[in-house]
Amino acid sequence: MGTKRQFKVWRGDENGGELQDYQVEVNEGEVVLDVIHRMQATDAPDLACRWNCKAGKCGSCSMEINGLPRLACMTRMSTFEETETVTVTPLRTFPVIRDLVTDVxxxxxxxxxxxxxxxxxxxxxxxxxxxxxxxxxxxxxxxxxxxxxxxxxxxxxxxxxxxxxxxxxxxxxxxxxxxxxxxxxxxxxxxxxxxxxxxxxxxxxxxxxxxxxxxxxxxxxxxxxxxxxxxxxxxYDPLVWLGSKIFRREKGEAPRGSAAITATNTGAGPQLPTVTPVPPAGERSPEADAERAVNWHRAVPAPVAPxxxxxxxxxxxxxxxxxxxxxxxxxxxxxxxxxxxxxxxxxxxxxx
The missing domain is CATH 1.10.1060.10 (Alpha-helical ferredoxin)
Known part of the structure; x- marks a missing residue:
């Protein structure tokens, strides 16, 4: 016979939830996923938990155990003190579907x-x-x-x-x-x-x-x-920067700092920023020049899927x-x- 251990498991869905207490039997050599399965068999048959291989190779049983992101199938119960309460919660970064299952x-x-x-x-x-x-x-x-x-x-x-x-x-x-x-x-x-x-x-x-x-x-x-x-x-390498200015000048291109960065997307693959010439000084407002000193709104091109x-x-x-x-x-x-x-x-x- 194993010993009874105290667990707190998060129960709920996208609308909210709370930690619930469970007293579960734990045997020597078991991992947290074993205990969750016993919990489903005895105290919480509707507890949702994602798992597959139980060998640390599929990555399915990701959850947070005592606040640390871990694989439940690779976290041995022997790593916790016998009097310690083990708290199991879903991954915090991703939306909860139900109980310990999140939308990744x-x-x-x-x-x-x-x-x-x-x-x-x-x-x-x-x-x-x-x-x-x-x-x-x-x-x-x-x-x-x-x-x-x-x-x-x-x-x-x-x-x-x-x-x-x-x-x-x-x-x-x-x-x-x-x-x-x-x-x-x-x-x-x-x-x-x-x-x-x-x-x-x-x-x-x-x-x-x-x-x-x-x-x-x-x-x-x-x-x-x-x-x-x-x-x-x-x-940011100064030699690379200097070389790029020289080559631009030889090709008749506008040097860095005299052009605005914009993003385009033609659908032909990931698009990187392209250089658009800035209007001459007589055609620009003082407000536009002030904004151009620091580009606070750097354009990030939308990625295109392969x-x-x-x-x-x-x-x-x-x-x-x-x-x-x-x-x-x-x-x-x-x-x-x-x-x-x-x-x-x-x-x-x-x-x-």
Whole structure:
């Protein structure tokens, strides 16, 4: 026989709810999901809870346990004191459907907005060739099980609902980083898209997403920070800035600062800001000049979804490794997450 433990579980729906107390039997070696199933069998048959694999690989049973975003199937009861009350609540960042089930469709919307892998021209499927070092750079990010704990804990959208429209979140920053690192991806605007359309600049690298990742992906160190560095390198490096001014002058283009930024969308893919000439001084009002000094209303172009199937979804290959159960190609002596020095853009072991 197990011992009785005290639980508080949030019950309710989109109209509101409250924490309810339960006394549930807990046996040695059990996880929180086991207890929730026993609770459904004994005290709360109508308790809604999403789950699937019970092995920490599907990401379905995401919830908050004692205030920390976790997978219920990977949270052992032995981690709590026997006298401690275990509080289980739904993910706070997403709308509640009922009890512990939340509407995470926000994440699938952002997934569809992320431009898909663009195959190189002139190379047919099956002819792709990559060096092992290039595989290792993005292999860590392929471990994501889309539990959305990182999305839930990110305070940019957790505490500011109005940021959701312009912010893709950590899950899709690692997707952008993975494709930006991919040597066969033909798109060259990954970092610009991450900054302009995915809201990379909102992230202030507090590493809360890394702390809750059940797959131990170094989201901040190995994906977000390198992407930020590459954005800064192109946008704010003084030598790059000077070179861009010189080349613009040679081509007869307006230098930076003498044009207004606008966003266009032709439907042909993710659109980045285009440069529109500013009217001559005689045709501008003093108010317009005053507003032009600081652009407080930076235009963020609307993302455009990659091609989808007739069912309105991306191909499964966009989100899943094609051989999820295959043996590791790296051998048994490789451990993940890989050391940071092996995930940089310039691999120390790569021949020059």
């Amino acid at each position: 469709s926000f994440n699938y919307t952002k997934a569809r907005e992320t431009p898909a892998f663009a195959p190189p021209a002139g190379v047919a499927p099956g002819e792709y060739r990559m060096q092992q070092v290039d595989v290792e750079r993005s292999q860590e990010f392929r471990k994501c099980i889309e539990c959305f704990l990182c999305q839930n804990t990110c305070h940019v959208i957790r505490d500011h609902e109005d940021n959701k429209k312009a912010f893709a979140g950590p899950r899709y920053f690692i997707r952008a980083a993975e494709l930006d690192m991919h040597p066969l991806d033909a798109r060259t605007d990954r970092r610009e898209y991450a900054q302009e359309a995915q809201g990379l600049g909102y992230c202030n690298i507090t590493k809360c997403c890394t702390e809750v990742c059940p797959e131990h992906i170094k989201i901040t160190d190995n994906a977000i920070i390198p992407m930020k560095e590459r954005v800064v390198d192109r946008r 091609p989808v199937g007739d069912n309105g979804m991306l191909a499964v290959s966009e989100f899943a490794f094609d051989r999820p159960a295959a043996p590791s190609p790296f051998g048994d002596d490789v451990r993940f997450p890989m050391p940071p020095n092996q995930l940089n853009y310039s691999h120390p072991d790569q021949p020059l």
